[in-house]
Amino acid sequence: MGLTLAEIAVEIGAELHGDGRIAVRALGTLKGAGPDQLAFLANPKFRSYLEQSDAAAVICTPDEVPFSPVPALAVADPYKAFALISRFFDPAPVGPTGVHPSAVVAATARVSASASIGPNAVVEEGAEIADGVTLMAGAFVGAGSRIGAGTRLWPNVTVYHGVSIGERCIIHANTVIGSDGFGFAPGRDGWTKIAQVGGVKIGSDVELGSCCSVDRGAIEDTIIADGVIIDNQVHIAHNVRIGRHSAIAGQVGIAGSVTIGENCIFAGKVGIAGHLDICDGVQVLGMTMVTRSIKKPGVYASGVPHDDHAAWRKNAVRFRQLDELFRRVKALEKSSGDKP
Amino acid sequence: MGLTLAEIAVEIGAELHGDGRIAVRALGTLKGAGPDQLAFLANPKFRSYLEQSDAAAVICTPDEVPFSPVPALAVADPYKAFALISRFFDPAPVGPTGVHPSAVVAATARVSASASIGPNAVVEEGAEIADGVTLMAGAFVGAGSRIGAGTRLWPNVTVYHGVSIGERCIIHANTVIGSDGFGFAPGRDGWTKIAQVGGVKIGSDVELGSCCSVDRGAIEDTIIADGVIIDNQVHIAHNVRIGRHSAIAGQVGIAGSVTIGENCIFAGKVGIAGHLDICDGVQVLGMTMVTRSIKKPGVYASGVPHDDHAAWRKNAVRFRQLDELFRRVKALEKSSGDKP
Amino acid sequence: MGLTLAEIAVEIGAELHGDGRIAVRALGTLKGAGPDQLAFLANPKFRSYLEQSDAAAVICTPDEVPFSPVPALAVADPYKAFALISRFFDPAPVGPTGVHPSAVVAATARVSASASIGPNAVVEEGAEIADGVTLMAGAFVGAGSRIGAGTRLWPNVTVYHGVSIGERCIIHANTVIGSDGFGFAPGRDGWTKIAQVGGVKIGSDVELGSCCSVDRGAIEDTIIADGVIIDNQVHIAHNVRIGRHSAIAGQVGIAGSVTIGENCIFAGKVGIAGHLDICDGVQVLGMTMVTRSIKKPGVYASGVPHDDHAAWRKNAVRFRQLDELFRRVKALEKSSGDKP
Structure with missing residues (x-):
């Protein structure tokens, strides 16, 4: 350096x-x-x-x-x-080219000679590891999955079968890509699991933080487009689609089948309910609960900022009486003839 | 297929x-x-x-x-x-029966001949791995823990000592079962750790998503009953008990000693404060803050839905003046003689 | 025992x-x-x-x-x-002293003879493992990082390069320390990554729960002081500083460059926006959104407690009309001559 x-x-x-x-x-x-x-x-x-x-x-x-x-x-x-x-x-060490003797690479996996497969990493049958890929210690690439050129998986990342990751991506430690979506049919005798037969497609130049979960699709794929950046502990459910260059901060949760446009920014801890569509250019402030589709670019929010405990206590109780208050004000307006 | x-x-x-x-x-x-x-x-x-x-x-x-x-x-x-x-x-590959040469199985562990122990998996002293169990790459089963027949641990799952998991369970990648509960005695010189000597008991037909944390009990066990389904990144603190067939969506957090009944459904990001009892048949919408026990089946909520930023800003400020507003309305009612 | x-x-x-x-x-x-x-x-x-x-x-x-x-x-x-x-x-097993044959320890790493390096653990070049340290199965210690005497890393913990952890710490399974902070420069053609060249410094007697993420600093270090206790699934962004004996419960998220004082307590799911300062002796209740610096010790909150669904629905709609209501009440006060 x-x-x-x-x-x-x-x-x-x-x-x-x-x-x-x-x-x-x-x-x-x-x-x-x-x-x-x-x-x-x-x-x-x-x-x-x-x-x-x-x-x-x-x-x-x-x-x-x-x-x-x-x-x-x-x-x-x-x-x-x-x-x-x-x-x-960048002080991040570059792993040596080649397969570490302790790594386990299946016979039918195709690993580029320029890739670096770290200690105890595992590459399953039919997986493809492209040029210049780094799999660090304990990383796992499931059967038939593909890791594109120049992508790095930090230690203990788990990539299930049927996942495709593009070029120059960075996947931070202990993140999981391709776990089953949360799909179950209800019944009197409990839940019946629906096998999640879709995969995950991640574009190029994507970064995922540590301890993220990206579920595989129920039938079709979960999709993350090129240039998306995602912070730590983000939960992306089955069949979510995230458009190019969108940014998602820590601990955001995106429920199943949500579609997010391009160039969106979600601050920390935002929650997005299932099956919604968020258009391009939407920015959502931290801890917001998104419960309806958003069709207009702009800034959105819903969190309630902190207050000192005594004040909060008095106001929070009042939240439960809000509708009643509106009706009382309406009555006052009626009786005063002052209604706007 | x-x-x-x-x-x-x-x-x-x-x-x-x-x-x-x-x-x-x-x-x-x-x-x-x-x-x-x-x-x-x-x-x-x-x-x-x-x-x-x-x-x-x-x-x-x-x-x-x-x-x-x-x-x-x-x-x-x-x-x-x-x-x-x-x-x-289901395209999920089935691991080969037997112990992979790179796996480390302690001498006193009992592993069924029909189990599949993947690359670099670790089974500690006295652990029991029943028929047809699959431990995928890097999975860890601590001393004396038991994994029931047909259960699958995906890669890099960590099961501590003193954990019991039933039959036909699915534990997704990088989930942790049996980590210490958050128990410390306060003092002027800081916190004194309380050893968490309880275990975890998980029933049969339970599914846990990726990157979940299930803490061991402080003294007695943390318990998850048969047929419970749990999504990704769920935090279950020490001595929680979850009843049969309840469903818990992504990023829910359940504080210590909470008891949840049967057939409950918690949507994403719900938070449940410590020591509460939730009865059977309760459904809680996303991002709700549960701060009191719930004794009646039904649907509960507390989240505030998103709004555009300018509108939100004006309303969020008002939240801090709510109690004052109630008092102002009361005064108006008094002076108008219109009080209901 | x-x-x-x-x-x-x-x-x-x-x-x-x-x-x-x-x-x-x-x-x-x-x-x-x-x-x-x-x-x-x-x-x-x-x-x-x-x-x-x-x-x-x-x-x-x-x-x-x-x-x-x-x-x-x-x-x-x-x-x-x-x-x-x-x-x-405490029934937690104590690992045997020495390096397990399946562990991978780099030639230039310094590992104390009294340390216990478990199966498939990995210690990279130049790392230092002090007396009595326990690295359990699959734990990873990156290049040049230091683990202080008596500290235990549970299975599948990932410690990146350039991290320093003090003595007698406990790091629970699948936690990640030193992943990149979420730093990117915006541009018309997408995001340009800013290499995160800082490290992480963790004091002594610190406990971190399972599946936590502690990011390395952008330029200078992320710092966690002595005696801090942290529960599961906590997200600590780059350049956060946490003072002595503070306690942070499950699923708390702390955005970049936040400074937290000593003896603070954050309950579960609290979110703290970036660049804020929280003074000593602050207690924040669960699910609170902290959006301004806190300069006075005391208790703070902002969450809205649950209600039954029908009541909630009526009140939540009213939240979006709050400011309007204040204006209506003001008008009533004016017309009644009753304004305080």
């Missing part, structure tokens, strides 16, 4: 103000970066940190260059430029 | 309208099924799909038979009939 | 009323304990159970001793005394 400012400028298309031979070894915050670290300023309100920065260099907009006491890399979008360069400083 | 219509008719007790020699190779949706796929119609409002179906055959009620352009299997409950036949078309 | 009452009295500093030679083999509830089990009474309202107890002995306050039909161990804080003694009766 280590790049010169000249190399960084080329990589992110920046105008360099300073000595291009200076080497950067790591990333830092604007406030905390030392003389071998690269920082960035995306928000002008932190300019005072820039003015006192000890970083090796700072990525910022052209407007901020005069305020920088250290070399500056001027770009239109410093946050994106920082994102682009950050991968050169 | 593959059954003739005559075989299917026998299996589900249907009256066959059509050629019994026709073979079915897979399941399909009414809309999407091709000529080797079996579909079903449970809801009359989708009859137009039936009228245009290309399926090999359709399971439907006797009333719908005249509308079917393809062979029909007439039954009283098409959804349940479809559930019953679905397992014949 | 097994202690005499005399030994127990010494261990918890109790005044023994009864025969010190009596042996205890297990823990029990006050109601259920048999003649070889130790029980406790912390709450006087359960005194009737004490009066009928068959336990070998009971830990209680001096005031309760006269009501005990069996030997009593009198202490000021029976609950804490029970916690202290409980570990002697």
Whole structure:
């Protein structure tokens, strides 16, 4: 790891103000970066940190260059430029090419010679592991599933049979893809399981956080399109479809057969009831309960923000009397002749 | 895989309208099924799909038979009939009988000769693995735990010591059974852990989704009765008891010592506070906060549905002034002499 | 396992009323304990159970001793005394010292001779495993990470590279520490990943439940201080900091860069929005949505308790008309001249 400012400028298309031979070894915050670290300023309100920065260099907009006491890399979008360069400083180890002796690869599986199959990883019959794939320790790829080129499965990820994952995806540890959807027929004698015979199709450039669950489809597939990003502990039920470039934060739950459009953003802990359609460009704030389809792009919410306990207690009790209050106000309006 | 219509008719007790020699190779949706796929119609409002179906055959009620352009299997409950036949078309691979060379089975463990112990699975001292059990790759069964006949643990499931699981259960990947309950005694110098010396008892025909947590009891056992079905990412704390045939959807959280009756249904993301009793036949809608015991069967809810952001913002602020509003309305009623 | 009452009295500093030679083999509830089990009474309202107890002995306050039909161990804080003694009766098996032949330990890893490395566990390059550490089956410790003395990782725990865990911690099964934070720069062509180059620092005497996710920092570390206790399925995003002795119940979600003080308690399913500061001594009730920083110790809440469905339906609809109602009441007040 280590790049010169000249190399960084080329990589992110920046105008360099300073000595291009200076080497950067790591990333830092604007406030905390030392003389071998690269920082960035995306928000002008932190300019005072820039003015006192000890970083090796700072990525910022052209407007901020005069305020920088250290070399500056001027770009239109410093946050994106920082994102682009950050991968050169990623400390995540790269596994060695080849199959670890403790891994178990079925005879009929096809594993690229350029893939890295870690200790105790398991690849079942007929599975396909493409070029440059990394399966880390304890990862499992079920029968007939396909992992696209450059995708990485972190340790203890479980991919069931009949799952297809595209290229350059990142699946974080202990996430499960392809478990059975929650499908049962009710009856007097209890529930009868419906075999979940669909699969899961995940596009390219998708990231899934740790401890997520993506269920296989009941009959047809569960689908996650290209460029979708998903945080930790997200539950995606059978036959959900998520459109390109949508982002889903931690602990969101999406019930069965929900369709989500492109470029949507769901904040943490949102719950979406089954069989709804959410159109493109919808943003939903944290802890919202989505119970109807959304047909218009925009921002939606329903959570109730915290209050101190004594106040909350009084108000929460009143929630249960709301309808009654409306009727009382209506009566007052009637009697006062003041109804709008 | 593959059954003739005559075989299917026998299996589900249907009256066959059509050629019994026709073979079915897979399941399909009414809309999407091709000529080797079996579909079903449970809801009359989708009859137009039936009228245009290309399926090999359709399971439907006797009333719908005249509308079917393809062979029909007439039954009283098409959804349940479809559930019953679905397992014949389940693509889930069956592991080979025996212990994989990479599995680690303790000397004192008793493993049935008909069990399938997958790659890198681990069975600890004194554990019992009954006939026809499948432990998939990386599954762990702790000391002295028992897995009943026909039960399947998907990859990377962790079963701690002192856990008993009945027959024909399905435990999906990366679920944990028997982790310590959250029991600590408070003190000025921090928390003192209370060893969780109880176990977990799970009945027969139970299904648990992926990434669930079922804690062991503090002193006595956590108990899940026969025929309970549980979706993904459900948290079941110590000493919870769940009655027969209850169903619990994704991301539900059940705090310690809650007792749930039989035939209850909890939708996604419901939270149940500790030490409550929920009687038989209770249904709770998604995202509800259950804070008192429920003694009467019926349907319960508390979530607030989404709204567009501008409207939500105005209303959410008002929630904090609710009690004040009630007092203002009361004053108006007093002054108007209009109080009911 | 097994202690005499005399030994127990010494261990918890109790005044023994009864025969010190009596042996205890297990823990029990006050109601259920048999003649070889130790029980406790912390709450006087359960005194009737004490009066009928068959336990070998009971830990209680001096005031309760006269009501005990069996030997009593009198202490000021029976609950804490029970916690202290409980570990002697913990049935959790202790793994054998040494590295299991199926474990994979990198050449440059440093593993103490007193550590127990279980079947199929994996320790990567440069990692350090201190004295008395237990890594159970399938646990993974990434490159350069450090596990402090006496800490136990239950099966299938994943610890990424660059993570440091203190002494005497307990990490329950399938929990993930060090997965990437959810950091992406937006753009017209989708999201650009920001490499998460920070690590995770966990103090000593920390407990983490099963299926938790603790993300690594974006640039600087995510930090969990000494003595923090965390239940199952908790999501801790990048750069969160949690102060000493705070307690976090199941399914809580903490968004990025949140700072939590010391001695805080968060009940189940609480959600905390990003970049907030929560001061010391804050208690938050279950399912609360925390959207602003909290600067004053105290109790906070926002959840809405359940109601029966018909009543809920009427009131929930009214929530969306709240602001309108306030305006209507204001109008009434104006016209009546009754405005406060």
